[in-house]
Amino acid sequence: MPTLTHFGADQAARPPDAERFAAAALPTEEEEVWRYSRIDDLDLDRYRPATGSGGAAGSPVADILRTVGARSGTIVMTNGGVAESHLDEGLAAKGVRLEIADPAGADWAPPEVDDAFVTLNAAFAAQPVLLDVPAGVVVEQPIVVATWIDGDGTIVFPRLVVRAGEQSQVTVLEYAASADIDALVIPVTELHVAPAANVRHVSVQDLGRRMWQLGYVTSRVERDGFLESAAVALGGDYARLRTDARVVGQGASSNLLAVYFGTGTQMHDFRTLQDHNAPRTTSDLLFKGAVGDESSSVYTGLIRVRPGASGTNAFQTNRNLVLSQGAHAESVPNLEIEENDVRCSHASAIGPVDEEQRYYLESRGIPTDVAERLIVLGFFDEIIDRTAIAALRPLLRDAVVTKLESAKR
Numbered sequence: 001m002p003t004l005t006h007f008g009a010d011q012a013a014r015p016p017d018a019e020r021f022a023a024a025a026l027p028t029e030e031e032e033v034w035r036y037s038r039i040d041d042l043d044l045d046r047y048r049p050a051t052g053s054g055g056a057a058g059s060p061v062a063d064i065l066r067t068v069g070a071r072s073g074t075i076v077m078t079n080g081g082v083a084e085s086h087l088d089e090g091l092a093a094k095g096v097r098l099e100i101a102d103p104a105g106a107d108w109a110p111p112e113v114d115d116a117f118v119t120l121n122a123a124f125a126a127q128p129v130l131l132d133v134p135a136g137v138v139v140e141q142p143i144v145v146a147t148w149i150d151g152d153g154t155i156v157f158p159r160l161v162v163r164a165g166e167q168s169q170v171t172v173l174e175y176a177a178s179a180d181i182d183a184l185v186i187p188v189t190e191l192h193v194a195p196a197a198n199v200r201h202v203s204v205q206d207l208g209r210r211m212w213q214l215g216y217v218t219s220r221v222e223r224d225g226f227l228e229s230a231a232v233a234l235g236g237d238y239a240r241l242r243t244d245a246r247v248v249g250q251g252a253s254s255n256l257l258a259v260y261f262g263t264g265t266q267m268h269d270f271r272t273l274q275d276h277n278a279p280r281t282t283s284d285l286l287f288k289g290a291v292g293d294e295s296s297s298v299y300t301g302l303i304r305v306r307p308g309a310s311g312t313n314a315f316q317t318n319r320n321l322v323l324s325q326g327a328h329a330e331s332v333p334n335l336e337i338e339e340n341d342v343r344c345s346h347a348s349a350i351g352p353v354d355e356e357q358r359y360y361l362e363s364r365g366i367p368t369d370v371a372e373r374l375i376v377l378g379f380f381d382e383i384i385d386r387t388a389i390a391a392l393r394p395l396l397r398d399a400v401v402t403k404l405e406s407a408k409r
Helices: 015-023 060-068 089-093 116-124 355-362 368-384 390-407
Strands: 073-078 081-087 097-100 129-133 143-149 154-156 159-164 169-178 188-193 198-206 212-221 226-233 238-247 253-262 267-276 282-291 296-305 313-322 328-337 343-351
Touching (some): 015 116, 060 073, 060 169, 081 089, 116 212, 129 143, 143 154, 198 390, 212 226, 238 253, 253 267, 253 368, 282 296, 296 313, 355 368
Parallel strands (some): 129 159, 143 169, 159 188, 169 198, 226 253, 253 282, 267 296
Antiparallel strands (some): 073 081
16 A cells, blocks of 8 residues: 655645545556556655755756747746746736645645546645636737756656636646656646637656656546647656546537657656547547657557537547667557447557658668658657647757657667
8 A cells, every 4th residue: 555654754745635645556557547557666665755945047947948938927846846936917917827826725626537646646736836817818928837856866746727717818838857866756737628718738848867757637628618738758767648638518629749759768658538528529639759779658548439429529649650679669549439420530550760751862862860860850740830839849859859869879
């Protein structure tokens, strides 16, 4: 059974959530939702909650903030504590809130999901971030919520709740990075999209090579609302992200995108749910990944169409490039349909760089390594070009090139 004693008596947990976690069993690789994972290697006793001290100056967070440029609001968290906070005064006057909330308040009940680590986050997320956009308010520039971790042997619990009111618009960037440390991060993000609201969410993790991530993103899109949530996974030793996307109002749409690239012995692990519970809803998932050296990736996804969700359009596509003999990718798409009059499809592919594409480029005098770089960039560009924050796109392309070059060393 999991315990909290090794976290230290000075670390205050919220009792109900702590009790729920203590009563739960940690997951194992025998469970379907953890199949192919490395969860059996996790030893919670190695970590202690971070103290929330330090700054992010000179870290990659500062580079990201410069790259994004003009922002409507910013919160930078260092080791779980606030290092920087800013919100445009004009938006604040319109009722927009970007703030640290009371973790014991009614708004911070944990998501209803059977996941021990979400419960652990609920028990220990000391400074959760709330972004509340009132009805009708359009936030022109992105809101950035960044996390920097440099405490070796620590565990950090980022928590973000985004509430977009009816007919509002907002773009949110979550960025997580760390020093070269052995630490664990358990982020939980909730996206609530009210009727006819438009939310674009981008998460980028560039954690150190010894970091573990056990992440969870849940979203709820109401009538005629639109959500596009994109994930970019570059770092970590073992980095997992579970995404539960629920479309619950007629005409609601939810798009899920992901780019991931593993080198060395990294493992990127994605689990998704596209849950349709209203008529004439749409979801479209496109995840693309590459693995080199001895790295691995896992994707398992489920499209669920519940009774009454007639007219659903749901699509799920996962494609993977395997760049070396020692690399490995798993892809398991699934459908669960309980209604007629729907259009649903899933597709997955795992394979090396296309030899015909490479030959075509080489036959025109392009060196082999340049040809491969162009092919891999073209493979990812379909998603990078859709990233909601245009200023990030060159940075993401550079990151792909860096990973590709690293895989060849």
